[in-house]
Amino acid sequence: MNEYQYDHQTVKGFILSSIFWGVVGIVIGLWISIQMWNADWNIAPYFTFGRLRVVHTNGLAFGLGVGAIFGIFYYIVMRLTKRPLLFPKLARVHLWVFNAAIALAALSLFAGMNQSLEYAELEWPLDIGIVILWVMFAVNIFGTVIKRKEEQMYISLWYIIATVVAVAVLYIVNNLSIPAGLTKSYSVFAGVNSANVEWWYGHNAVGFVFTTPILAMFYYFLPKSTGLPIYSHRLSIIAFWSLIFGYLWTGAHHLVYTPLPDWIQTTAIVFTIFLIAPSWGSVVNGYYTVGSDWSKMQSQYLTKFFIWGITFYGLQTVQGPTQALRVVSSLIHYTDWVPGHVHMGTMGWVTMTTAASMYYIIPKIYNTEIYSVKAANTHFWLVLVGQLMFSVTMWITGIQQGALWKATNADGSLKYTFYETLIKNYPFWRLRTLAGVIFTVGMLFFIYNILMTIRKGSILAASKA
């Protein structure tokens, strides 16, 4: 019907694929959450906790997260450049290669092909596939931006460009390895050095998959859905450059009190504290944008998602730097506190913001309205409650674990055996499963709403044709 039609189908394909992998990842999340309090849920060899946990993290980071990033970035880039994608067919191939890669990735992880690098578990043949995938994406993004019909590049495009280059550098370096067969390789980095490289990667994978792309969405869809302009352009500039500068210094805060040289740990901790500033730059920018008319929180159902999303981002970025301090790290590192932190970010900030972006895009593609605002509100409240319950229970367990591990008797001996400290987590781990179920029900409302909107839109289009 119009010149965007074909590309919009690609965008929709990515959104649906992302949702599909999200469901797979979340179901596995529930599964591993049960395995943590009942070992009978392990089915050896393919479905033990050790293998499933990486399917959960990869499925959600790369399937849900990166899938959403691909689709939503294509959409945003078309809007901000005022033109269709430069290589529409390439984008369609990209969609299919993406799904094939994620499917193979999941299968290979079930089979135990694992480099043991967190968030870079996939073995070398898949790594090559992923680099190709990223190049296909980068070519289209850069090509379309270069041939744009709008002079200025809006804030979201800065974050998109930063994401595209940073992920490429991070992914390639951390995955350098010596193959020893088709399904096995050994890192070119060893020991302490490999730890430093891995967490330089790992922290920035969080930074450039779960932060900068989500900020790109936030800066685009918040003004779009509220009709309010971003509060301060200058603040956006400062926040952007200082964020992408600061992030890369901080990886070693994941290695506090390990044998990594102290100066690297300390440098990381210092920059980690500095990161509060650029992070809150975006939070403040978001609040002040809606601050000119807070009634949007009620009248516009999407505003809630974005404002609560950025609030959780704000909380993450205060909690994160606190965790990096040596005293705090000595208590909470290696405990369940960290999954508590992680899921406030992933469930609260990432999933909320991407879901809201999808709510915006799908009706726009079909030139219609969302199927049900009420269902969207139910979705919102359920994921909010599920996420809060998840994080709060994990913070409590984490502090308890840390304290029990340290507890000593008067004569200096340990008060609790490891096993005793383990069993005390079970009530909290059960509650976490319940929290996960609530979150999942919320996501089902979301999926239903999206599918019904597509149905409604297709019928509408058919009746017009």
Add this chain to the structure above:
Amino acid sequence: MAGELYNKPILFAVVATVVILIGTLVTMFYPMMRQEMHPKLDNLKPYTALQLAGKDIYQREGCNNCHTQTVRPLKTEVIRYGDYSKAGEFAYDRPFLWGSKRTGPDLARIGGKYPDAWHYAHHENPQSMFPKSNMPKYAFLKKAMVDPPAIEAHMKANDFPYTAADISALAGKTEMDALVAYLQSVGTAVKKKASRVVAEAGARQHEKNPLAGDAKAIALGKTLFAENCEACHGANGQGGIGPSLADDVFFGVKGDVADDDYFEVINNGIEPGMVEEGRVAKDTMPEFKALGKDKIWSLVAYIRSVQGK
């Protein structure tokens, strides 16, 4: 002028890349050029073929999702796990396997902590020892065979020394054999602190158990025994992976020893070659120092009650 940047995508991408690379260079590439990032302890040995096969299985099963392999230099952590980790212990790990979550205990000092038989039984069915443990059962490893040609390729990729005999010796080994061989090597490049007071026969004054015969202590000892010792010494100390404690054989030699000799082995653990009252140990038992004096004396009182003394 600076405004230009936001109209020029290529320039923008270049500037962004440079900004990203600054921190990368200082905290990642520069350290890599320094010797301190490539340390190696003198007595750290490359993995043998069987150990490497075991390490591969450790990675395949994602054990690092529940177990860390670094002891932090914190007091209670050193008491719980052993000497804190040194940078030079990991030179042959590609990549490091430190992990980020302790759903299970740290394994940095697992090598030599338990006898092999304990690991076989524990991996087959962790719940038989710790009924509520959430560690998966790995019984299937006992049936799966290692693949010698693949392991040879892995040894080559790591540039580890091996002989043809090493590879042919792998035939008939199970994945469980390999995993246990690996675990027994972890963390052994750092010598255990020689805190042992090795008691020569009759060489010193014996200390009596202050809690001997105390009914409350015996009851506590029984509970502690069920939690900490039963997995190896059987429900009433009749024996299993470890020897019977009910008889009057100690370190394989008949004839009783003093209360404080019992205290000594429970407190410090046992390693092959250790000498107690002139008798030489052949096997491994973990130390239980972390329990503290009173609990250990209670255990001794309980063992004595089982022996009918």
